[in-house]
Amino acid sequence: MRTTGLLVVVLLALLGSTAPAGAVHNSLIGSNPANGAQLSVGPTEIELRFDQPVQSGAGLNTVSVVGPGDDHWEAGPASVASNEVTAPVRPLGPAGLYKIGYRILSADGHPVLGDLTFTLTTAGTGTPAPPSQAQTAPAAPDSGSGLPVWVWIGAAVLLAAAGVTLAVRMGGKAAK
Numbered sequence: 001m002r003t004t005g006l007l008v009v010v011l012l013a014l015l016g017s018t019a020p021a022g023a024v025h026n027s028l029i030g031s032n033p034a035n036g037a038q039l040s041v042g043p044t045e046i047e048l049r050f051d052q053p054v055q056s057g058a059g060l061n062t063v064s065v066v067g068p069g070d071d072h073w074e075a076g077p078a079s080v081a082s083n084e085v086t087a088p089v090r091p092l093g094p095a096g097l098y099k100i101g102y103r104i105l106s107a108d109g110h111p112v113l114g115d116l117t118f119t120l121t122t123a124g125t126g127t128p129a130p131p132s133q134a135q136t137a138p139a140a141p142d143s144g145s146g147l148p149v150w151v152w153i154g155a156a157v158l159l160a161a162a163g164v165t166l167a168v169r170m171g172g173k174a175a176k
C-alpha cells in the first residue's frame with residue numbers, strides 16, 4: 001500500500017509540472033483591418049498584433065488575403081516586429097467579403113493559425129495576384145491532434161504507474 005501511495009504522489013507531481021507547457025501559445029489581440037470591418041477603400045497592408053513575440057525569418061509566417069472568386073490579393077511576404085506581423089496587400093478589386101488567413105510561429109515554436117474577414121463595400125480597380133505569387137496561409141485554424149502534449153505525457157505516466165503497481169503486487173504474491 002505504501003508503494004501505491006508513493007506512485008500517486010509522483011504521478012501528481014509529474015502531471016503538475018507538465019500542465020503549464022500547454023498554455024504558452026500566442027493569441028491574436030488585434031488587427032487592422034479589424035475582424036468584420038466594413039471598408040470603402042481596401043487596406044494597403046494587413047496588421048496582426050499578438051500577445052507575445054512572433055519568430056521572424058523567411059517562410060516562418062504567412063498571411064493570405066482571399067477575396068470574391070477565391071482570388072488572392074496579398075502582395076508579398078509577411079514581416080515581423082516583435083509581436084506585430086504585417087503583410088502588404090495589392091489594390092483590391094471587387095466589392096465583397098475578403099478573408100485574411102494567417103499562420104505564425106510563436107516564440108515557443110508552436111504554429112498559430114486563424115482567420116479574419118472584412119467587407120469591401122466599394123469596388124476597387126486592382127487585379128488579383130497571379131497564381132504563382134499567391135501565399136499559402138490556411139484559411140481556418142487547425143488544431144493538429146486536438147490534444148495538448150501534457151495530456152499524452154500524463155497518459156504515459158499513468159500507464160507506467162499502473163505497470164509498476166501491477167509488477168509490485170504480482171512480485172509480492174510470487175514471493176509468499
